[in-house]
Each structure stands twice: as structure tokens, then as C-alpha cells.
Amino acid sequence: MSIRLVASDLDGTLVRSDGSLAERTVAALAAAEDAGLAVVFVTGRPLRWTREVFDHVGPHGLAVVSNGAMVWDVAGDAMRSVRAIEPDVALEVTELIRTAVAGSAFAVETMSGIALEHSFMERHPIPDGARRGTIAEIVDGPVLKLLARHEELAPLDFWDRAEAVVGSLVEITWSSTSSLLEMSAAGVTKASTLALLCEEHGISAEEVLAIGDMPNDIAMLQWAGTSYAMANAHESVLAVADHVAASNDDHGVARVIEGLLGLP
Structure with missing residues (x-):
């Protein structure tokens, strides 16, 4: 079954150690969207901090923030759903x-x-x-x-x-x-909210590739059909992922997307 959606963490994964996005990563994200491969940022960051990278989320315009507590419609600049603690x-x-x-x-x-x-x-x-x-x-x-x-x-x-x-x-x-x-x-994780989002779009877990580096990514990596831990990931994340990508400072996510698309 082919991959239809890439779910990527931000810090330590998509974003470099200095807080920036490499040009190669930006190009890979754009190429994914052009090829019909959706990219969803799934992050522990709150909305105010995730906005810094919204320009690169792609035209589908969805991001999962605060470890699954909210799905944000980037294009519409509006909350899509919220799952809060009372x-x-x-x-x-x-x-x-x-x-x-x-x-x-x-x-x-x-x-x-x-x-x-x-x-x-x-x-x-x-x-x-x-x-x-x-x-x-x-x-x-x-x-x-x-x-x-x-x-x-x-x-x-x-x-x-x-x-x-x-x-x-x-x-x-x-x-x-x-x-x-x-x-x-209770019950709110990156994985559970991503699963709800994918269900809405008719995407199965087997059609999702997830990438992350820290313990808050583990549930998402275990849920997705294909999972990558960054080379710089916490040992608990490396233990559960299917594959290991290059580090966040060595274009790890870009390399994975390029491989999916068959890019040089």
C-alpha cells in the first residue's frame, strides 16, 4: 500500500537545532505537496509557536498542535477541533x-x-x-x-x-x-488525533508515514504503517521505529521524502 500522508514532528525532527528549516527541507515539502502527498505537522508546540512554520505546511493547511489537543486549519486560520482538559x-x-x-x-x-x-x-x-x-x-x-x-x-x-x-x-x-x-x-495523543484526522480523509494507518524523535512521538510512530526515528532521537524512540532517518541537522526528513518521491 502506498504512502498518502507524511506526519512529521517539528523540533528535533523537521526543524534544525538552530530553529530553522533548511532550504532542502522546504523544497522536499513543496515537492511532496506537488506530488499529492499530504504533509501534516504533528507537534507538541502550542499554536503560537507552531505558526512560525505554517508557511511550509502546504496547501492542504492542517496541523496537529499541543500533542494532539488541537487541529488547526492553517489556510482558514481557524480551529478545526479541540480536545482539552477540563x-x-x-x-x-x-x-x-x-x-x-x-x-x-x-x-x-x-x-x-x-x-x-x-x-x-x-x-x-x-x-x-x-x-x-x-x-x-x-x-x-x-x-x-x-x-x-x-x-x-x-x-x-x-x-x-x-x-x-x-x-x-x-x-x-x-x-x-x-x-x-x-x-x-485522557486519550489525547499525537496518535489519536492524527488517527481521527486521517479517518476524516479516508486515509488508513497503513498509508501514513510518521517521523519523530522524542517520547511524545512514540504513540504516533507505533500507530503509523511506516515509522522513522531521527538519528538524533531519544533511545526509547529508536527502539520502536521501523527505520532510522538521518539527523535533523542532516536533512533527515527531506531525505525520507525524497526517497518516497524517487527524487535524486
């Missing part, structure tokens, strides 16, 4: 984690942007107007992504301890080199 669940999860893991700090991504606890130390530039407050103050509506950070624990240790207390209330994953947990509503 406020009461978000508050319960933060209380459980804070009790089990002292020193945890939280932030939330919502439709209106990011809001942070005073103790949450963000590693990326914070947008002007971003709110700071207590968790009760910043969780004032549906949450696309709940973030938990710890400044002392290793990522996997933090994940294991948090997951042990939240159970099935939310989906927990991580994609950062720091101890930052990313939580979505």
Missing part, C-alpha cells in the same frame, strides 16, 4: 503531582496563550501579556496542555513519579531535555 481535572492533577513530588511548578497552554505559576521557570521567551498567578488563577477554562516542571529531578524520574499518582486522569509525555512534563486530556 479545569477541574487540571486542578486535581496539579494537586496530586505537587503532593507526590515536592518542588513541582505548573503552567497551562489555553486558547488565549500560556499562563504560568510564579515559580514556573520557562526556558523559551514568554509572550507579552502572559499571565502569572496561582494555579487556581491561571486554570480559568479548558486547558489544551498542562505543563509541570521540576528543577532537580531527571525527566524520566519526574515522569514515573507523576504518572504513578495521576493514573488515567490525563496523558503524560515529554519532549524536552529538561524535566518538563506535558499533559493532555
